[in-house]
Amino acid sequence: MRPKAAWPRRIKVEMQTSAARMGEPKPSGPLTMLSQAAILLTALLFGGMVLYSFGFASFLFSALPADAAGPLLRRAFPHFYVFVVGCALAGVALTASIDRTSALILGLIALTALLARQVLMPAINAATDAGNRRRFGVLHTGSVLVTLAHIAGSAAVILRLSA
Numbered sequence: 001m002r003p004k005a006a007w008p009r010r011i012k013v014e015m016q017t018s019a020a021r022m023g024e025p026k027p028s029g030p031l032t033m034l035s036q037a038a039i040l041l042t043a044l045l046f047g048g049m050v051l052y053s054f055g056f057a058s059f060l061f062s063a064l065p066a067d068a069a070g071p072l073l074r075r076a077f078p079h080f081y082v083f084v085v086g087c088a089l090a091g092v093a094l095t096a097s098i099d100r101t102s103a104l105i106l107g108l109i110a111l112t113a114l115l116a117r118q119v120l121m122p123a124i125n126a127a128t129d130a131g132n133r134r135r136f137g138v139l140h141t142g143s144v145l146v147t148l149a150h151i152a153g154s155a156a157v158i159l160r161l162s163a
Contacts, residue, residue, distance in 0.1 A: 038094035039161045042106070045087035046154040052080050053147050074125060081117035084150065085110050091157070102157040109150045116146050 056076070060069040088110035095102040120143055127136040 034094060035098050035161055038091060039158060041087060041091050041094060042154050042157045046151060046158060048083055049147060049151050077121055078117060081113050084113040088113065099160060102160050105153045105157050109153050112146055116143060
């Protein structure tokens with residue numbers, strides 16, 4: 001008589017255990033609620049940045065003449081950065097006790113968004129006003145890279161917290 005292989009039985013037991021776990025309610029409590037709030041807030045940050053960067057800004061330039069879209073976008077950007085800083089700082093407060101890496105990422109997003117609002121945006125506006133297209137191009141590229149890093153960072157936080 002041949003001995004039975006152990007591996008098919010082990011897989012069957014593991015599948016049954018996983019199926020049983022799926023039907024069980026997940027643990028709840030302050031920590032879970034805190035992490036859920038942090039995920040939702042970071043998702044709001046992520047979605048807001050994606051919508052503003054890839055939706056609103058590009059829509060303005062496709063729907064309005066450049067001489068109208070530019071000044072409107074210039075007026076909207078400070079509010080965008082306040083949104084980013086506010087959401088990121090609130091995210092830091094929510095994640096500080098549950099995931100320090102996420103809190104650090106969100107803190108860096110808040111800090112660099114503040115620097116972009118206070119330093120980079122005025123420099124971009126000055127280059128535009130002076131008609132210095134080369135300087136504008138370099139600064140605008142920097143602004144785009146900062147925003148892409150913010151989007152990637154917030155995505156990383158969502159993935160960390162939801163794992």
